[in-house]
Amino acid sequence: MDTLNRTRLPDRGWAQHFEIVQELGDCYVQLGDYEQARDCYEKAAALEPDEAGPYVGTGIIALQQGKLADAQLAFRVALRLNPQSSKAYAGQAMISHQRGHMQEAFELYLKCLDLDSDNLTALLGLFQVSCAMGSFGRVIEYLKVYLGMHPGDTSVMFCLATLYLKDQKPKIARELLMNILQLEPANTDAANLLEEVEHRLAQN
Numbered sequence: 001m002d003t004l005n006r007t008r009l010p011d012r013g014w015a016q017h018f019e020i021v022q023e024l025g026d027c028y029v030q031l032g033d034y035e036q037a038r039d040c041y042e043k044a045a046a047l048e049p050d051e052a053g054p055y056v057g058t059g060i061i062a063l064q065q066g067k068l069a070d071a072q073l074a075f076r077v078a079l080r081l082n083p084q085s086s087k088a089y090a091g092q093a094m095i096s097h098q099r100g101h102m103q104e105a106f107e108l109y110l111k112c113l114d115l116d117s118d119n120l121t122a123l124l125g126l127f128q129v130s131c132a133m134g135s136f137g138r139v140i141e142y143l144k145v146y147l148g149m150h151p152g153d154t155s156v157m158f159c160l161a162t163l164y165l166k167d168q169k170p171k172i173a174r175e176l177l178m179n180i181l182q183l184e185p186a187n188t189d190a191a192n193l194l195e196e197v198e199h200r201l202a203q204n
Contacts, residue, residue, distance in 0.1 A: 052082035086116035
């Protein structure tokens with residue numbers, strides 16, 4: 001029993017070390033210190049070569065710096081290591097989006113949201129792509145799921161109202177916009193869109 005414990009303890013220590021270095025890299029990314037972040041991700045990848053996280057982080061840095069080819073390579077490695085990495089799919093979707101490949105971006109955002117319906121970055125990306133493509137049905141469902149988990153998120157409520165209006169459902173859009181204005185009376189975007197909705201309803 002003692003021998004078994006002695007062989008397991010180092011593994012547990014390495015795993016904890018990996019998580020600390022990985023999280024530190026994520027913090028540096030949020031601070032915009034990409035050099036320090038990249039250094040942390042390289043150390044994390046050396047500690048746990050089969051973990052996707054460091055490659056996702058490296059891909060995000062490359063994406064922020066406009067290095068789309070480097071970002072795509074990093075996200076591909078991440079997906080090879082973990083085919084269920086929603087963040088890697090979101091990263092690939094953003095690359096396709098920036099390149100103007102809307103259908104591809106749409107499918108990748110959906111894949112990300114199938115794995116993690118709480119991914120706001122993918123949700124807002126899907127909203128933008130849907131507006132560009134004129135395809136609203138599926139993104140409306142994902143927005144409704146997200147809003148069910150975050151009922152006070154006015155930015156998602158506004159996106160949903162916009163899509164309902166584009167989808168010729170102004171009454172539902174009006175209800176959402178009125179809810180936004182109850183939460184944020186000074187929200188000029190919601191007030192302006194509500195004026196457009198009321199005008200649309202008056203014409204029908």
